[in-house]
Amino acid sequence: MRRPLRAHGYRTAAAVALACALTAATQQVARADPMTLTEVRAELQRLYHDAEVATDKYNAVDVQVTEQEKRVRTLNAQVKAAETRLTGLTSLAGAAARAQYRSGGLPAEVQFALASDPEHALDNASLARQAQQSTQDVLAALAATRKDLRTRTADASDVLTRLKKNRRTMDADRKTIEQHIATAKKMESSLAAKQREQLAALEAKTAKDAQAKWVGTGILKKVGTDATAAGKKAIAYATRQLGKPYVWGDEGPDSFDCSGLTSQAWLAAGVTIPRTSELQWAQLKHVPVADMRPGDLIIYFSDASHVALYIGDGEIISAPRPGRVVYVSPAGSMEILGVVRPDA
Structure with missing residues (x-):
C-alpha cells in the first residue's frame, strides 16, 4: 500500500476528523455498555481503515521514488556510454583524417588521374568517401542521442526531486498515522x-x-x-x-x-x-x-x-x-x- 497523500487541506481535515472520531470513541469507552462497545468497534474500524488508506498512499509514492531512481540511474549510465562511444569515434575519425593528410591529402580525382591502376583508384576513392560520410553520420547521430539522453535525464531528475519532496511531506503524515494507531491501541488496551x-x-x-x-x-x-x-x-x-x-x-x-x-x-x-x-x-x-x-x-x-x-x-x-x-x-x-x- 503506498501513494502520495492529497493536498495539505485534505490531510488537515482528515487528521481533525480522526481526532474527533477518536475523542468520541474514547468517551464511549468510558460509558462502556454493550451498545457503546458496538460504537467503539465502529470507530476503531474507521480509524484503522483510514490508517490503511494512508498506508497505501505512502507505499505508492515510495514505490514511485524507487522506480524513478532506477530510471535516473539507467539514463545516467546510457549518457555515460554514449559519451564514451562518441569520444572513441571522434578519436578514430581524427586519426583517419590525419592519416589521409599524411598520404598527401590529394583530392580523389587527382589520385585517380595519377594512379597506375585507375579502376582500383576509383574504388578506393569511392570507399574512402563512403567511409568518411558514414563516420560523420554516426558521429552526428550519436551526438543527437547524447543530447536527447541528457534532456531525458534532466526531466527524470526533476520528477524524482518532486517525488522525494512528496515523500518528505508524507513523512509527517506517517508520524500522524502512527500516533493515531498508537492511540487506538491504547484505547483498546484501556478496556476492562x-x-x-x-x-x-x-x-x-x-x-x-x-x-x-x-x-x-x-x-x-x-x-x-x-x-x-x-x-x-x-x-x-x-x-x-x-x-x-x-x-x-x-x-x-x-x-x-x-x-x-x-x-x-x-x-x-x-x-x-x-x-x-x-x-x-x-x-x-x-x-x-x-x-x-x-x-x-x-x-x-x-x-x-x-x-x-x-x-x-x-x-x-x-x-x-x-x-x-x-x-x-x-x-x-x-x-x-x-x-x-x-x-x-
Whole structure:
C-alpha cells in the first residue's frame, strides 16, 4: 500500500476528523455498555481503515521514488556510454583524417588521374568517401542521442526531486498515522478485560454472520478449487508467514502490511505484481468472484484499501491491521470489491 497523500487541506481535515472520531470513541469507552462497545468497534474500524488508506498512499509514492531512481540511474549510465562511444569515434575519425593528410591529402580525382591502376583508384576513392560520410553520420547521430539522453535525464531528475519532496511531506503524515494507531491501541488496551472479551466476541460474530451470508449465496459451489503451480507457491509463502505481525509499510521478512504480504507471496512464486492494493486492483486482471481460484487476490472495500490471498474453502490469508498478525480468516467477512488474478 503506498501513494502520495492529497493536498495539505485534505490531510488537515482528515487528521481533525480522526481526532474527533477518536475523542468520541474514547468517551464511549468510558460509558462502556454493550451498545457503546458496538460504537467503539465502529470507530476503531474507521480509524484503522483510514490508517490503511494512508498506508497505501505512502507505499505508492515510495514505490514511485524507487522506480524513478532506477530510471535516473539507467539514463545516467546510457549518457555515460554514449559519451564514451562518441569520444572513441571522434578519436578514430581524427586519426583517419590525419592519416589521409599524411598520404598527401590529394583530392580523389587527382589520385585517380595519377594512379597506375585507375579502376582500383576509383574504388578506393569511392570507399574512402563512403567511409568518411558514414563516420560523420554516426558521429552526428550519436551526438543527437547524447543530447536527447541528457534532456531525458534532466526531466527524470526533476520528477524524482518532486517525488522525494512528496515523500518528505508524507513523512509527517506517517508520524500522524502512527500516533493515531498508537492511540487506538491504547484505547483498546484501556478496556476492562470483560469489555475486551465482549468486543472480541462482537467482532467474531460480525465476521461469522458476514461469512454465512456470503456462503449462503452458493458462491463456494462455483469457485475453483485448484490453484496453479504459481498459485500454490504463493499460498505456501503466505502460510509460512502466519503469526507474523502487521506493520504498516512493511513487506517482510519479519512483518507485513496487507499488500506487502500479497506482493511478496506472488514474488516468491516468480510473479512481480504492484506493491499496493489499489494498484493491484487497477493493474491486475479482474475475474468474477464466482470464477476465482486459490491463489487469486480478493480486494476489499470500495476504495480497494485492503487485499488478501484466497487459499480455498472460503478462507483467506491476510495481514489485517495494526495490533494483529498474519492469519487465516473467512473470505466473506469483509466487503468484497472484486478479485484479481496475478498469473492470468
